[in-house]
Amino acid sequence: MKLFDVYPLYDVTPVSAKGIEVWDDKGQKYLDFYGGHAVISIGHTHPHYVKRIEDQLEKIAFYSNSVQNPVQEALAEKLGKASGCENYTLFMCNSGAEANENALKMASFHTGKAKVIAFRNSFHGRTSAAVATTDNPKINAPINLQQEVTFLPLNDFDAFEKAISSEGYCAVILEAIQGVGGLDEPTTEFYQFIAEKCKENGVVLIADEVQSGYGRSGKFFAFQHHGIQPDIISIAKGMGNGFPVGGILIHESFQASYGLLGTTFGGNHLACAASLAVLEVLEDENLVDNAAALGLYFRTKAAAVPEIIRVKGRGLMIGLEFDFEVADLRKKLIYDHYMFTGSANNKKLLRFLPALNITKEHIDLFFEALQKALK
Ligand SMILES: Cc1ncc(COP(=O)(O)O)c(C=O)c1O
Numbered sequence: 120m121k122l123f124d125v126y127p128l129y130d131v132t133p134v135s136a137k138g139i140e141v142w143d144d145k146g147q148k149y150l151d152f153y154g155g156h157a158v159i160s161i162g163h164t165h166p167h168y169v170k171r172i173e174d175q176l177e178k179i180a181f182y183s184n185s186v187q188n189p190v191q192e193a194l195a196e197k198l199g200k201a202s203g204c205e206n207y208t209l210f211m212c213n214s215g216a217e218a219n220e221n222a223l224k225m226a227s228f229h230t231g232k233a234k235v236i237a238f239r240n241s242f243h244g245r246t247s248a249a250v251a252t253t254d255n256p257k258i259n260a261p262i263n264l265q266q267e268v269t270f271l272p273l274n275d276f277d278a279f280e281k282a283i284s285s286e287g288y289c290a291v292i293l294e295a296i297q298g299v300g301g302l303d304e305p306t307t308e309f310y311q312f313i314a315e316k317c318k319e320n321g322v323v324l325i326a327d328e329v330q331s332g333y334g335r336s337g338k339f340f341a342f343q344h345h346g347i348q349p350d351i352i353s354i355a356k357g358m359g360n361g362f363p364v365g366g367i368l369i370h371e372s373f374q375a376s377y378g379l380l381g382t383t384f385g386g387n388h389l390a391c392a393a394s395l396a397v398l399e400v401l402e403d404e405n406l407v408d409n410a411a412a413l414g415l416y417f418r419t420k421a422a423a424v425p426e427i428i429r430v431k432g433r434g435l436m437i438g439l440e441f442d443f444e445v446a447d448l449r450k451k452l453i454y455d456h457y458m459f460t461g462s463a464n465n466k467k468l469l470r471f472l473p474a475l476n477i478t479k480e481h482i483d484l485f486f487e488a489l490q491k492a493l494k
Pocket residue numbers: 156214215216217219242243244245294298299327328329330331355356
């Protein structure tokens with residue numbers, strides 16, 4: 120059987136990895152400044168992560184959500200403390216799309232309404248409601264068009280007020296910093312306006328922190344740069360450092376009832392052990408602060424490269440904008456300088472999304488290679 124051919128592939132075959140270093144099948148070493156779409160948060164094969172998963176595997180890897188699971192409870196407890204979101208409850212699933220799907224469903228249950236406000240250039244995943252709130256008609260199949268979604272520009276106060284004060288909306292969903300779209304984020308005033316208007320109109324505010332969460336922006340959650348408190352927060356990617364896991368943090372004011380949400384695999388013992396290991400390493404190695412500090416260092420280096428016209432993002436969630444399309448530059452970086460970087464919907468943007476424990480030396484190596492690749 121062949122693979123269903125939906126991914127354009129680079130001709131690289133990684134076979135092992137450690138930290139931000141990745142080796143291919145020919146023994147060539149690469150530096151991973153992309154973490155496989157912002158997934159690798161604490162570095163590949165981190166020894167504590169490997170041990171935690173191995174230990175759990177020896178004990179019990181999986182049982183369904185029909186029995187007590189102390190590992191899941193320990194994770195909820197630790198996540199509440201690490202994120203400063205102790206007044207939320209945790210529902211676990213397996214991916215970012217699934218997290219947003221459950222977040223939107225919760226909002227609809229809670230309000231009894233169905234319409235959603237999302238933002239232009241958003242990406243929230245590929246499942247039913249999540250893809251409908253994704254501003255990309257190419258990945259919305261006819262079956263997804265049944266959802267009623269209003270796409271608004273960021274920072275348009277009038278358009279937002281007009282939409283939200285009309286009937287039928289259950290949720291506003293926003294990425295605290297847009298990922299796939301190209302690192303745009305609204306102003307603090309707009310965030311606060313959204314939060315205020317959601318409250319006023321009884322609409323649920325969902326912060327999609329699938330990419331920007333878990334310390335990547337230099338705070339545990341990127342919305343925390345703006346002093347707001349969403350009703351539901353969706354998480355995945357960095358949460359498991361490669362282990363497929365996701366979840367939603369639901370404000371304690373929301374009522375749970377048996378059977379309202381559910382999943383077979385979500386919150387299994389192995390996923391929880393992987394997620395606990397990530398939180399332990401974030402704490403032990405002080406990685407949220409490292410992301411903030413290295414983000415600033417990155418910006419000072421970027422300021423010295425005249426070809427870069429704009430630096431977008433926060434912490435170690437960074438986009439470098441050029442006045443040309445970056446596809447060839449990314450090819451040069453990977454094939455000539457052995458460095459992984461990312462792209463965005465904005466074709467002139469190069470994305471830099473490394474593990475949060477990289478060092479200044481790694482950033483220096485990136486800029487040396489970038490300068491050469493730009494010649
Ligand atoms: C902000 C955001 N939300 C949701 C998703 C979907 O996550 P997944 O691919 O795990 O379903 C992504 C993936 O890139 C994302 O960046």
